[in-house]
Amino acid sequence: xxxxxxxxxxxxxxxxxxxxxxxxxxxxxxxxxxxxxxxxxxxxxxxxxxxxxxxxxxxxxxxxxxxxxxxxxxxxxxxxxxxxxxxxxxxxxxxxxxxxxxxxxxxxxxxxxxxxxxx
Amino acid sequence: xxxxxxxxxxxxxxxxxxxxxxxxxxxxxxxxxxxxxxxxxxxxxxxxxxxxxxxxxxxxxxxxxxxxxxxxxxxxxxxxxxxxxxxxxxxxxxxxxxxxxxxxxxxxxxxxxxxxxxxxxxxxxxxxxxxxxxxxxxxxxxxxxxxxxxxxxxxxxxxxxxxxxxxxxxxxxxxxxxxxxxxxxxxxxxxxxxxxxxxxxxxxxxxxxxxxxxxxxxxxxxxxxxxxxxxxxxxxxxxxx
Numbered sequence: 001x002x003x004x005x006x007x008x009x010x011x012x013x014x015x016x017x018x019x020x021x022x023x024x025x026x027x028x029x030x031x032x033x034x035x036x037x038x039x040x041x042x043x044x045x046x047x048x049x050x051x052x053x054x055x056x057x058x059x060x061x062x063x064x065x066x067x068x069x070x071x072x073x074x075x076x077x078x079x080x081x082x083x084x085x086x087x088x089x090x091x092x093x094x095x096x097x098x099x100x101x102x103x104x105x106x107x108x109x110x111x112x113x114x115x116x117x118x119x
Numbered sequence: 120x121x122x123x124x125x126x127x128x129x130x131x132x133x134x135x136x137x138x139x140x141x142x143x144x145x146x147x148x149x150x151x152x153x154x155x156x157x158x159x160x161x162x163x164x165x166x167x168x169x170x171x172x173x174x175x176x177x178x179x180x181x182x183x184x185x186x187x188x189x190x191x192x193x194x195x196x197x198x199x200x201x202x203x204x205x206x207x208x209x210x211x212x213x214x215x216x217x218x219x220x221x222x223x224x225x226x227x228x229x230x231x232x233x234x235x236x237x238x239x240x241x242x243x244x245x246x247x248x249x250x251x252x253x254x255x256x257x258x259x260x261x262x263x264x265x266x267x268x269x270x271x272x273x274x275x276x277x278x279x280x281x282x283x284x285x286x287x288x289x290x291x292x293x294x295x296x297x298x299x300x301x302x303x304x305x306x307x308x309x310x311x312x313x314x315x316x317x318x319x320x321x322x323x324x325x326x327x328x329x330x331x332x333x334x335x336x337x338x339x340x341x342x343x344x345x346x347x348x349x350x351x352x353x354x355x356x357x358x359x360x
Contacts, residue, residue: 095214
């Protein structure tokens with residue numbers, strides 16, 4: 001049975017990212033896990049109808065059987081820019097949160113906030 | 120007994136429950152993936168292969184898709200980059216205003232980069248600029264485009280600030296460039312959507328070059344702004360800005 005390893009690697013990266021978001025309480029690692037999920041989705045989409053040795057979708061003399069599908073690639077260039085933008089904003093929000101509460105841990109930040117609200 | 124209970128309670132730690140949850144998700148995901156089988160023939164790819172080069176005049180079919188067929192997508196993508204730059208700058212002001220825990224390491228040792236590095240960077244800048252311009256200008260016929268070329272060009276500003284301490288593109292100037300180029304991208308894109316059907320081959324080529332250059336300038340100034348706001352939000356206390 002032939003496996004499409006690009007798609008499988010994409011799914012595995014997605015699962016690693018999900019585990020990082022659930023199991024880690026460090027905010028920095030959560031942001032990194034979100035980036036890994038993003039990369040997993042991009043890898044999965046690029047692997048759709050992927051064939052070993054396919055040519056890039058450039059030029060007019062290439063037969064269609066030897067050419068990679070340009071549609072997922074054009075979609076994923078949007079996803080890459082969105083991933084960069086989301087990561088930048090999340091890191092800057094984390095920077096502000098760290099200066100405000102002095103911790104990188106979700107639970108400690110929650111505790112400090114609760115104590116501040118009681119006062 | 121109480122100690123044992125505590126030890127049992129540790130099995131419900133977030134790491135183990137997270138692992139169990141991820142294994143369940145993995146079974147569902149891979150089950151669905153292997154059930155779905157291989158992707159069939161793509162009608163969209165067939166149509167784009169037949170008509171893409173003639174309609175968009177771009178040899179790079181990906182650039183043809185995202186600058187012609189899916190132009191709204193690109194316009195909103197550029198808007199999203201602008202919004203993210205606005206958000207990063209806003210939160211950088213917030214992070215300096217909310218600073219309650221001053222930097223513990225007051226003695227920040229500044230090491231000057233070596234003379235050789237500083238003097239030999241100019242040819243490197245020229246090479247990076249040439250490469251970035253090449254990627255932008257031939258984006259419709261080869262691998263590349265505005266986004267990629269802009270990301271290469273911003274390496275000049277970042278390395279100049281990082282290695283030599285020179286700010287080539289001021290924050291205020293970069294903000295103005297970001298706003299003006301987004302307006303220009305909107306105007307050119309809307310003009311193309313309105314009158315693009317009547318364009319000749321030359322018109323299509325000129326449109327592709329102009330929008331690639333505009334996107335390149337916008338991405339370059341946007342990434343430069345993100346870098347600058349990250350740097351200054353951390354340095355503000357020490358540099359006295």
